[in-house]
Amino acid sequence: MGLYSKYFKRYKVPFLTAVFCVALEAVCDLLGPTLMSNIINTGIEQGALSKVYYWGALMVVVTFIGACFAVTRNILASKVSQRMGADLRYDLFEKIVHFSELSADKLESGSLITRMTNDTSQITQFVNGIMRIFLKAPITCIGSIVLASLLNFRLSLIIYGVVAIVAILIIVSMQLSYPRFYKLQQAMDKVNSVVQEYLIGIRLVKAFGTYDKETDKFETANTNLMEKGVASQIIVTLTSPLIAITVGIGTVIVILTGSSMFVSKLANPGDIAAFTIYMAQILTSLIMITNIFNTFVRTKASTVRIKEVLDSEEDFSNRSERKELSGDxxxxxxxxxxxxxxxxxxxxxxxxxxxxxxxxxxxxxxxxxxxxxxxxxxxxxxxxxxxxxxxxxxxxxxxxxxxxxxxxxxxxxxxxxxxxxxxxxxxxxxxxxxxxxxxxxxxxxxxxxxxxxxxxxxxxxxxxxxxxxxxxxxxxxxxxxxxxxxxxxxxxxxxxxxxxxxxxxxxxxxxxxxxxxxxxxxxxxxxxxxxxxxxxxxxxxxxxxxxxxxxxxxxxxxxxxxxxxxxxxxxx
Structure with a gap:
């Protein structure tokens, strides 16, 4: 968090404005199923067309307002994230300029290029995501659970079980993903270093005709990058379908249980329809949250690497009175x-x-x-x-x-x-x-x-x-x-x-x-x-x-x- 604190202070107003817009957009989305439930229960089921028009018009207004908030937070997110990325790249370069020789010896130039480009881009995307969808997902998820509980507490017990299982899957995914993403960034460093080394010594390679050796070296580094990429993505590839299956099973159970409760007159048709939509929103939110945590894991790895640069030893900076020195x-x-x-x-x-x-x-x-x-x-x-x-x-x-x-x-x-x-x-x-x-x-x-x-x-x-x-x-x-x-x-x-x-x-x-x-x-x-x-x-x-x-x-x-x-x- 220390890395981002000064940038947060610099862009505090637009960031908080975007967060406010995200929260209100989420509220508008959450009102949709409840309004639809009212259309079914008080309008369609009772044959009151005026109620259908009333709740339908209100639903259109809420959707329009939500769209306005979405456009505003998208604009703010793009501007703030790109400006922050530019500031971070500038701070990294300024730090590198003042590197001590020990720091320059420790960090390879290929690795520094990766940190200034790929790692910085990862953080920029993360900040953009926070302001656009990352905050919306948990708000929508929690809001859906609360509103579903208010509609029908018995059916909401199914949601609690689904969320608990998904939470376990997310935690396991994070634990397995972080070391793999860190190794992925290191593999990318190696590819950049190999390419840079070849470009610097291209004439020597041509003179000695060692193309095959350089190609083999790159192939080794490139294959390693591919393998690390597959290893890091396999967790995400497995986690997302498992979450979808879990929520899908939960939705089926909601429909079956809701049908049984409807026959027993313990639930209204509108409530069951609203519950189904809330389950869909929860599914979407949980998948988003999974992606958020996976992105967070990658960003954490990038943050550690960038902090390593920013915390590196600088050149000597003692201050003294300016003197004209001779050549003694x-x-x-x-x-x-x-x-x-x-x-x-x-x-x-x-x-x-x-x-x-x-x-x-x-x-x-x-x-x-x-x-x-x-x-x-x-x-x-x-x-x-x-x-x-x-x-x-x-x-x-x-x-x-x-x-x-x-x-x-x-x-x-x-x-x-x-x-x-x-x-x-x-x-x-x-x-x-x-x-x-x-x-x-x-x-x-x-x-x-x-x-x-x-x-x-x-x-x-x-x-x-x-x-x-x-x-x-x-x-x-x-x-x-x-x-x-x-x-x-x-x-x-x-x-x-x-x-x-x-x-x-x-x-x-x-x-x-x-x-x-x-x-x-x-x-x-x-x-x-x-x-x-x-x-x-x-x-x-x-x-x-x-x-x-x-x-x-x-x-x-x-x-x-x-x-x-x-x-x-x-x-x-």
Whole structure:
């Protein structure tokens, strides 16, 4: 209920108005059989045509009023449920935007898409149903029982027995349905994840020709979804006919008992006819109530999944005084292990410092913790021990937005968005002028943009699928340069560039020329050797720190990298 409370407050007036209309519509429906009973008992049976006209006219008026209430609640239900669905999707997206890295690691993107679409739609339909028919069903059911009891208490005892049996069937149905519907949503997550994974890696699949493997993977997930769907629906499929049979048997018993009572002059024909209609209304209401509870079970599963997103840990939100930070960076005995990992530290007792306007290269084997240093500097995760300082301030005491405003990163895998080239370059600095954008592109050696059909207004597909890997990297570098930050992190961003282009980019990104601290994460000794300082990592531990010439004298791992990459290439 906590999930819906704020939305209920927001749409309290139209919601309560719709509920009021539903209640009055139900009352109008309940009056129908009683009015018909009066037509039979006081009009037809006694041959009083005026009574037939009177009660008939009243019945038409009541039906018309009920129809007006039905139209009103339908309009209100549609508007409120759709607005609530839109608000819920917005709140989910806003929450996802502020996800901590731990939350992002925990919930797969395919699952998040399912929760934002399928689960939200389920809740929207549930709210729409509450305002349209869900409240009407119990009112009609209870009202039919009460009015039937007032007409003839003996016949109403049959109804009590029928309702008791149906109640048991509904309770059993709910108990069996909930775990099955929850598993159904999880199976849908898996299908979405498989499809998304294939679309992301479609070129790799084509290159390796692994269509059969991907098809088998999807078939497995799709078959699992089908089986879970059948398992969840089988309860509903069995419950509804059992309820119909129970109420049908009850109706037959009412007619037989009523006929016997009529012969004994214990019941009027109108009462028996009204009882039959009330039994039909009760049948319809009970089937509705069954569907309500089945929908409730599905909605409960969706609600749990949505609350899991809304209750997820957000990014750090501490507040501090806004400060202008320089590029002075220091790591003091930093130890860190990924929260959802094996528990083995990715960084162990790491200490180093670099001054504003200097360049630092971080080099080491794969899995040595190079990129982790960048993630910690951006405070995607909190360290387990030690301290990270920027401009002398512990980043834990600074506002996260302030830290990230002063750091620009060009990731190892360039991520571009659908839109124009200009929009992608300006992504980190929307206020940048065209002159600054052109300058950033030139520094990134992205002159190819001018030769594109529409220049900087050329449209890029999702993830930049319509340009080459090297072009993606240079646009990504230009975006990083354009952001007005004191620290620029380059995470192996020249892997798709040739040696000449890389040299020009490196020259253009000289820290003294751009007045930034430049941190380059690389596996190339030829890239690292030009930095002011080089940090050598191995298995999360600092094994060397200094200039190229110093490390060539003191660091065995750096010497091995140099010999493997530089000297061997010279010999070749």
């Amino acid at each position: 960076i220091e790591f003091r005995n930093v130890t860190f292990a990924y929260p959802s990992g094996s528990g083995v530290p990715a960084i162990k007792e790491l200490s180093f410092s670099i001054n504003n306007g200097q360049s630092l290269a971080i080099i080491g084997p794969t899995g040595s913790g190079k990129s982790t240093i960048a993630w910690l500097l951006l405070r995607f995760y909190d360290i387990n021990s030690g301290a990270i300082l920027i401009n002398g301030h512990d980043i834990k005491e600074l506002e996260v937005e302030l830290v990230r405003d002063n750091i620009s990163i060009v990731p190892q895998k360039p991520m571009l968005f659908s839109g124009s080239v200009a929009e992608n370059i300006r992504w980190g600095n929307k206020e940048a002028t065209e002159e600054l954008m052109y300058e950033a592109a030139n520094k990134a050696q992205a002159s190819f943009i001018s030769n594109m059909q529409n220049g900087y207004e050329s449209t890029l597909g999702s993830a930049g699928v319509n340009i080459s890997g090297g072009q993606k990297q240079r646009i990504s570098i230009a975006r990083g340069i354009l952001k007005d930050s004191s620290v620029l992190i380059l995470d192996d961003v020249t892997s798709a560039l040739d040696a000449v282009t890389e040299a020009k980019v490196r020259e253009n990104l000289d820290p003294k020329a751009i007045n930034k601290t430049v941190i380059t994460i690389t596996q190339r000794c030829g890239t690292a050797m030009f930095a002011d300082k080089i940090l050598v990592m191995n298995n999360g531990v600092k094994v060397g720190y200094g200039t190229h010439s110093e490390l060539m004298q003191t660091c065995e791992i750096y010497q091995d990298i140099y010999k493997t990459q530089i000297e061997s290439s010279k010999e070749a």
